[in-house]
Amino acid sequence: ILREGFLNLERMIQDLSLKTAIPAHQIFALWNKSHARSSSTVNHWNAYSSYFKDNLKNELARLGGKAPEIHGTPSATVRRNCYELFKAEFPDNWQKILELHEQSAMLLGIPQTVAMRGQEFQKFGTKISGL
Numbered sequence: 096i097l098r099e100g101f102l103n104l105e106r107m108i109q110d111l112s113l114k115t116a117i118p119a120h121q122i123f124a125l126w127n128k129s130h131a132r133s134s135s136t137v138n139h140w141n142a143y144s145s146y147f148k149d150n151l152k153n154e155l156a157r158l159g160g161k162a163p164e165i166h167g168t169p170s171a172t173v174r175r176n177c178y179e180l181f182k183a184e185f186p187d188n189w190q191k192i193l194e195l196h197e198q199s200a201m202l203l204g205i206p207q208t209v210a211m212r213g214q215e216f217q218k219f220g221t222k223i224s225g226l
Contacts, residue, residue: 142193
């Protein structure tokens with residue numbers, strides 16, 4: 096019974112993938128996130144690297160007067176120092192902030208109808224307001 100159910104699930108995911116032009120693994124990840132399931136652990140350092148890149152000026156400002164003059168990509172040491180300060184500033188929420196940032200980046204890359212975007216925005220807004 097389980098084997099048949101898993102095959103049906105796989106077919107449904109493939110069908111959704113074809114209809115929406117979203118890769119199957121991304122559909123699976125979105126489904127898990129939207130149903131409060133976790134299929135894998137988030138690498139928060141990698142998530143912070145993306146957050147850091149998207150918020151470079153603000154993250155470098157965390158270093159205050161210790162911020163080096165940066166030309167090009169900041170070093171891993173600079174990023175690590177900013178990461179530690181980020182975690183200290185948000186001791187209870189830093190992981191959730193990074194996970195939501197990662198999810199928002201993923202949602203921005205998916206082709207969606209206006210209605211789908213509206214629904215996802217409402218869900219995402221509810222999660223953010225819970226911080």
